[in-house]
Amino acid sequence: MKAILCKTFGPPEDLILEEVPSPRPEAHQVLIDVKACGVNFPDTLLIQNKYQFNPPLPFSPGGEVAGLVREVGEGVKYLKPGDRVLSLTGWGGFAEQVVADAATTLPMPPGLDFVTAAGLMYTYGTSYHALKNRAQLQPGETLLVLGAAGGVGLAALQLGVLMGARVIAAASTDEKLAVCRSLGASETINYASEDLRERLKEITSGRGVDVVYDPVGDLYTEPALRSIAWKGRYLVVGFAAGEIPKIPLNLILLKGAQLIGVFWGTFAQKEPQENLQNFQELLTWIAQxxxxxxxxxxxxxxxxxxxxRAMLERQVVGKAIVVVD
Structure with a gap:
């Protein structure tokens, strides 16, 4: 089979397309013929050895796939060859075939295409866990989404609207913010040309925002934190802007606020039933x-x-998908 391989850590341009042996599933695993694979920011970190963990070299990036089950390992009961599935793999998805744990592989709902299915798990899984389980977002609250035009950002925006929140979308270009408005953002802020803190003060009449969803970090974190309302919740999702910010903890004290970490991958492993419930709700909304x-x-x-490379250059609005023919 063909696969994109990371043989040495470095930029995307160092990746190589090669013919490699087909993998075989072990117990409680499935072999999937990949039809589509989502592209996510952690993929760019994995290939540069900048993520929290890394697979041994060589490996293929690509952590979420949609495709057809080719073979099942011992102990797999609810999946069979030919089933249309979406799966969280961690890596290995930029290939014609990938082995995945059966526990993180779900049947695709009828009518869902492979390209759409391949863009669901990371973005909506992360954002729904953040807003539902961690922030406990309530109808009528104000949600600020930083990096709102990225994959997890747009998912958080859409979910916030669906959950009844007033969503303020912040992104770096007017073109990106136009997409945010088309998906339901009540207000938008171009933080490349506008003062984030002053605009939030203006939009909320000085009250601040109830929940901040932050997958960006860097220089946007402190002004967003200073703009949080009394008893607000600050969701630490990631650091796509590069720098991990240092938080002035006195701001948390003065606001009576909560600083909340969001790591969906570990949540999915440690609380699989809750994660499955989230996905059942998400897939219902998608089907509707x-x-x-x-x-x-x-x-x-x-x-x-x-x-x-497009992901690293922040050119991707929403989801980019690798399609395997």
């Missing part, structure tokens, strides 16, 4: 047409490095 990933574009397998 209430949620749908915003597709940035598709890339053939050989051009997967270009997708990762």
């Amino acid at each position: 047409g209430k949620l749908r990933p915003h597709l940035h574009g598709t890339y053939p397998l050989a051009e997967a490095p270009l997708a990762l």
